[in-house]
Amino acid sequence: MRWMRYRTDGTGNPAHYGIVDGDRVQRVSGDPFTGYTMQDTWHAIADVTIDVPVIPRTFYCAGLNYAAHAVEAARKRGVEPNLPKQADIGYRANNALIAHGEDVVIPPDAQKMQYEGELVVVIGKQAKHLTPDTALDCVLGYTIGNDVSERVWQRSDRTLWRAKNTDTFKPMGPWIDTDFDPTHATTTVSVNGQVSTTFATNDMLFGVTTFLCAMSQYLTLWPGDVIWMGTDGSSPDLQAGDVVDVTISGLGTLTNRFVQGE
Amino acid sequence: MRWMRYRTDGTGNPAHYGIVDGDRVQRVSGDPFTGYTMQDTWHAIADVTIDVPVIPRTFYCAGLNYAAHAVEAARKRGVEPNLPKQADIGYRANNALIAHGEDVVIPPDAQKMQYEGELVVVIGKQAKHLTPDTALDCVLGYTIGNDVSERVWQRSDRTLWRAKNTDTFKPMGPWIDTDFDPTHATTTVSVNGQVSTTFATNDMLFGVTTFLCAMSQYLTLWPGDVIWMGTDGSSPDLQAGDVVDVTISGLGTLTNRFVQGE
Numbered sequence: 001m002r003w004m005r006y007r008t009d010g011t012g013n014p015a016h017y018g019i020v021d022g023d024r025v026q027r028v029s030g031d032p033f034t035g036y037t038m039q040d041t042w043h044a045i046a047d048v049t050i051d052v053p054v055i056p057r058t059f060y061c062a063g064l065n066y067a068a069h070a071v072e073a074a075r076k077r078g079v080e081p082n083l084p085k086q087a088d089i090g091y092r093a094n095n096a097l098i099a100h101g102e103d104v105v106i107p108p109d110a111q112k113m114q115y116e117g118e119l120v121v122v123i124g125k126q127a128k129h130l131t132p133d134t135a136l137d138c139v140l141g142y143t144i145g146n147d148v149s150e151r152v153w154q155r156s157d158r159t160l161w162r163a164k165n166t167d168t169f170k171p172m173g174p175w176i177d178t179d180f181d182p183t184h185a186t187t188t189v190s191v192n193g194q195v196s197t198t199f200a201t202n203d204m205l206f207g208v209t210t211f212l213c214a215m216s217q218y219l220t221l222w223p224g225d226v227i228w229m230g231t232d233g234s235s236p237d238l239q240a241g242d243v244v245d246v247t248i249s250g251l252g253t254l255t256n257r258f259v260q261g262e
Numbered sequence: 263m264r265w266m267r268y269r270t271d272g273t274g275n276p277a278h279y280g281i282v283d284g285d286r287v288q289r290v291s292g293d294p295f296t297g298y299t300m301q302d303t304w305h306a307i308a309d310v311t312i313d314v315p316v317i318p319r320t321f322y323c324a325g326l327n328y329a330a331h332a333v334e335a336a337r338k339r340g341v342e343p344n345l346p347k348q349a350d351i352g353y354r355a356n357n358a359l360i361a362h363g364e365d366v367v368i369p370p371d372a373q374k375m376q377y378e379g380e381l382v383v384v385i386g387k388q389a390k391h392l393t394p395d396t397a398l399d400c401v402l403g404y405t406i407g408n409d410v411s412e413r414v415w416q417r418s419d420r421t422l423w424r425a426k427n428t429d430t431f432k433p434m435g436p437w438i439d440t441d442f443d444p445t446h447a448t449t450t451v452s453v454n455g456q457v458s459t460t461f462a463t464n465d466m467l468f469g470v471t472t473f474l475c476a477m478s479q480y481l482t483l484w485p486g487d488v489i490w491m492g493t494d495g496s497s498p499d500l501q502a503g504d505v506v507d508v509t510i511s512g513l514g515t516l517t518n519r520f521v522q523g524e
Contacts, residue, residue: 055319057317057356057357058355058356058357063420063421064420084420086419086420088419088420088421088423089421089423090420090421090423091353091355091421091423093320093353093481094319094320094484095319095320095481095482095483095484096481107480128429157348157350158325158326158346158348158350158352159325159350159351159352159353161350161351161352161353161477161480161481162480162481165480165481166480166481167390167480167481167482215423218369218423218424218427218428218429219355219357219358219423219424219427219428219429220357220429221357222356222357225357
């Protein structure tokens with residue numbers, strides 16, 4: 001099942017949840033976290049404005065979680081790679097979220113914009129002290145994220161606030177797939193239709209179950225929380241006009257254009 | 263005016279907003295962010311359960327923002343102090359929030375628990391590209407935070423996830439004061455009634471206006487966002503049974519007991 005959050009009449013109105021049925025979406029009342037009932041209303045997906053699939057209560061992000069990306073990032077900084085030794089989760093910020101189809105706005109003073117295509121875990125149930133056998137029971141499903149980054153600020157600033165969390169830097173969507181299994185999936189990132197990066201989605205240093213167990217030893221996971229699982233490979237420097245597709249096989253494609261900010 | 267969020271009939275029911283009037287609180291319908299109307303219902307504050315004054319959309323935290331605290335932290339690590347050169351904001355996580363009067367639960371494997379008493383800015387209006395003249399117009403008011411920290415994890419982990427964001431590590435409250443002016447205030451932290459730390463609240467490396475202007479150059483501030491402004495001085499190591507009061511003169515006192523987790 002694929003959950004879409006969307007608007008039918010402009011961006012000023014509240015978003016609704018619906019369930020994707022081919023090229024249509026069937027509206028529900030309620031939401032996938034607290035309960036819902038189907039309504040007799042269908043829309044063509046082409047006719048709706050897709051919204052971010054959830055505004056998380058807490059926006060978690062694994063950061064460095066693929067060996068090749070960590071090695072590449074270290075090489076570019078001229079230092080030895082220092083692979084994470086344990087599943088220490090990080091954070092991103094809700095202000096930066098945009099939906100599938102919305103534009104990433106490049107700040108006027110940005111110098112080096114790059115993509116990071118990521119698998120996103122969406123929590124469906126409150127959970128603490130998870131164990132490997134049952135950890136995945138708290139997962140509602142999966143979506144796709146693009147952890148857009150400005151690499152100069154990422155090195156110069158004490159925190160990742162503007163390098164990672166400038167408005168529009170966190171595209172997420174287009175939907176939450178409750179049946180997706182990352183085990184044999186491939187993540188592919190394309191720029192203007194040309195494949196730029198491809199990697200095995202599940203080739204993580206610490207997998208979803210490991211993060212869920214580690215995190216929930218100390219913190220409560222809440223319905224709607226999201227966990228971005230990190231990225232592999234590297235990105236070219238992006239320019240205004242570039243269109244970036246992040247595709248995870250069996251899950252979908254997240255598409256966003258980069259535009260120049262004033 | 264002081265805004266309190268509270269429950270009258272157990273923790274399982276929704277919290278309401280009210281306006282403090284001496285030792286009573288007058289209930290409102292609505293909230294301070296989207297609008298409200300007064301109701302003809304008063305409660306004695308002693309009879310209600312105070313809740314966290316707001317669940318932020320994004321939970322910002324300045325981190326190192328007082329010179330003495332930064333120097334002390336560096337000295338304990340045996341390194342030269344490296345004072346922040348610009349107002350780079352950081353983050354904390356909503357899972358960790360607890361209210362005035364709730365217990366901070368010390369994890370069984372925690373070794374070095376400390377307090378950090380902080381001024382908290384509560385955003386009232388959506389804002390971007392703020393300038394010094396008008397930046398404070400987006401502020402609804404101020405509350406108090408205790409940025410509880412486990413210092414061993416703070417040094418060992420790649421991120422601050424469990425050192426700062428373990429469940430119950432972020433007491434905030436007891437209310438939002440819309441008239442408070444930090445200019446001449448004093449922050450005092452007491453343990454079991456004995457004053458342990460005291461500092462000029464406004465003696466920050468980067469003040470509220472500076473942070474608001476820097477942040478909003480790149481990101482949109484939303485109603486309900488909070489910004490914790492950092493702390494000065496240092497804390498003793500806290501034990502189960504300790505009661506910590508964070509008092510900011512003219513604003514209030516945030517009180518939480520530390521208890522041992524299982």
